[in-house]
Amino acid sequence: MSAPSEPAAGKAVGARPPLRVLNPLRETGRLFALGWTVVRLTFRRPFQVREFVEQFWFIASVTILPAMLVTIPFGAVIALQVGSLIQQFGAQSFTGGASVLVLVQQASPLIVSLLISGVAGSAICADLGARTIREELEAMEVMGVSPVQRLVVPRVLAVMSVGLLLNGLVSVVGTLGGYFFAVIVQHGTPGAYLASFSALAQLSDLLIGELKAVLFGFIAGVVAAHRGLNPKGGPKGVGDAVNQSVVFTFLILFFVNMVLTALYLQLVPAKGL
Amino acid sequence: MGIDVVVEGLTKAFGRQTIWQDVTLTLPAGEISVMLGPSGTGKTVFLKAIVGLLRPDRGRVLVDGVDMANSREKDIYEARKLFGLLFQDGALFGSMSLFDNIAFPLREHTRKKESEIRRIVMERMEVVGLAGAERKLPGEISGGMRKRAGLARALVLDPQIILCDEPDSGLDPVRTSYLSQLLIDINTQLDATMLIVTHNIDIATTVPDNMGMLFCRELVAFGPREVLLTSEEPVVEQFLNGRRAGPIGMSEEKDRATIAEEASHGLVVGPPTRRTLAPQLKPTPGLPARRAVQRRRARVRELLDELPPAARAAVEADLRDTAEAYTANGADTLVRTRPLHTYEGGGPA
Numbered sequence: 001m002s003a004p005s006e007p008a009a010g011k012a013v014g015a016r017p018p019l020r021v022l023n024p025l026r027e028t029g030r031l032f033a034l035g036w037t038v039v040r041l042t043f044r045r046p047f048q049v050r051e052f053v054e055q056f057w058f059i060a061s062v063t064i065l066p067a068m069l070v071t072i073p074f075g076a077v078i079a080l081q082v083g084s085l086i087q088q089f090g091a092q093s094f095t096g097g098a099s100v101l102v103l104v105q106q107a108s109p110l111i112v113s114l115l116i117s118g119v120a121g122s123a124i125c126a127d128l129g130a131r132t133i134r135e136e137l138e139a140m141e142v143m144g145v146s147p148v149q150r151l152v153v154p155r156v157l158a159v160m161s162v163g164l165l166l167n168g169l170v171s172v173v174g175t176l177g178g179y180f181f182a183v184i185v186q187h188g189t190p191g192a193y194l195a196s197f198s199a200l201a202q203l204s205d206l207l208i209g210e211l212k213a214v215l216f217g218f219i220a221g222v223v224a225a226h227r228g229l230n231p232k233g234g235p236k237g238v239g240d241a242v243n244q245s246v247v248f249t250f251l252i253l254f255f256v257n258m259v260l261t262a263l264y265l266q267l268v269p270a271k272g273l
Numbered sequence: 274m275g276i277d278v279v280v281e282g283l284t285k286a287f288g289r290q291t292i293w294q295d296v297t298l299t300l301p302a303g304e305i306s307v308m309l310g311p312s313g314t315g316k317t318v319f320l321k322a323i324v325g326l327l328r329p330d331r332g333r334v335l336v337d338g339v340d341m342a343n344s345r346e347k348d349i350y351e352a353r354k355l356f357g358l359l360f361q362d363g364a365l366f367g368s369m370s371l372f373d374n375i376a377f378p379l380r381e382h383t384r385k386k387e388s389e390i391r392r393i394v395m396e397r398m399e400v401v402g403l404a405g406a407e408r409k410l411p412g413e414i415s416g417g418m419r420k421r422a423g424l425a426r427a428l429v430l431d432p433q434i435i436l437c438d439e440p441d442s443g444l445d446p447v448r449t450s451y452l453s454q455l456l457i458d459i460n461t462q463l464d465a466t467m468l469i470v471t472h473n474i475d476i477a478t479t480v481p482d483n484m485g486m487l488f489c490r491e492l493v494a495f496g497p498r499e500v501l502l503t504s505e506e507p508v509v510e511q512f513l514n515g516r517r518a519g520p521i522g523m524s525e526e527k528d529r530a531t532i533a534e535e536a537s538h539g540l541v542v543g544p545p546t547r548r549t550l551a552p553q554l555k556p557t558p559g560l561p562a563r564r565a566v567q568r569r570r571a572r573v574r575e576l577l578d579e580l581p582p583a584a585r586a587a588v589e590a591d592l593r594d595t596a597e598a599y600t601a602n603g604a605d606t607l608v609r610t611r612p613l614h615t616y617e618g619g620g621p622a
Contacts, residue, residue, distance in 0.1 A: 135362075138326050144382065145381050150381075
């Protein structure tokens, strides 16, 4: 994977140096190149099972608890907010439905994306960045081992699978939290909650959520790896790279989420009452 | 036997800054070459260009028919398996023990059983004097040990080409001498082509068969060790003697003002100091003779007419010594070279 790791240099000595204005485009190009390489190398033997399992375990262990702790209050806020608003229309019985629409479709992929980019992405970026400045990755390349295949592919796949499973967890915990606040705290009826839940929810809501989570995992993994593989000089460069990786991932994920939501709402008809 | 590394017209620039240009040289198969150069002349960049870690702007590096600069990534990765590269601080994987570090290339590239990997790794650790440290993490050992572990890792696949980036930096003089001996022994055992990048004069004078020097964005010279060691070229001469007087300044080349100012302090370039040619290290007794020595003699004999007079005299003296060693060898056990009749081909001159 020489394309993203080599510094920008003029093609020939004495030729015009590359335009600085185009740097963002160049970076974007490299990011996509890395993404494509990751996809390509995913299918190249040997697959790094051990690295994958270790990374999966690591990412899962650092994201599960924060995910639940973020989701419970989030579910509560939605339940309380929607509950108090909907009460004014006299339609408390629909809190369950509202909860599922917001949580399963929107909130859980977003919570997953925040955790994945903030927790998993930053860890991956810092790890790869530190290895890059210590020349470990170059050493690996010299030994004829592609760092992308050996390190990046298992990490990206691990983030994607953790994202997939985490999304399920967040949906369940969020719904339970919503149930608790709607039924116990706000004295709604359990029957109404469940009825409106199953009236509005459809399987594709969960599927789009899972699809988003997987895609977010891929994007977060690739962006973190890209920043980690190209830190700009020294330990401070690694710190900056981690910072940028988290910010970029947030921006990209929120944008992708918007596009996917718009597409989903257009393509899949909402379930009528 | 090692393989040739042919470098043709290599040029590298970072942005507008040219690092070196038009470097053309051939690392002869199985021989040890040293690349000298003041700090910051792009010696490390040169090494990285040879293994294809950095893409040069012009020129090519031919290794076993593969151009390390412009070939397809797949071919370059394949060709890299011929290389062993020792990085400046070892570049060990911080999260793995020394054993796992050294076993890494074996596990990645061979289908050897764990017991066999263990045997090879232990053997290599023995060679570099690290036996017993295999459970340690790179963070827990000294810089010298890290360097030796890096060397063991570079050697584990029996590379045809070994590149060492400043093997002496951070080592004391004693360890440096041991390392010099180790490099010679490794060359004896593997018969690999070696390139050592350094600015250590002791290594430069006693280890290599060939020497080159990078200065001021150019390859100043490259040739048999005698050529540089007897050279009267101001840059080479100044560098080998470690003097301040001469064209090399604190940062790259001195300008006229600096030279004038130094002259006013009495710092002027005198006539070149005559250096006695330090003998090249011999393999540790018990090892067979270096096969490269004989090949190099044959090669240098061909070049003899093109060499400058001083270098020519040194080479001829070397060839004469060999003849004497050969005749004396029957009785005199003090001569440490193994009997020369074990060399394949050509007798003594």
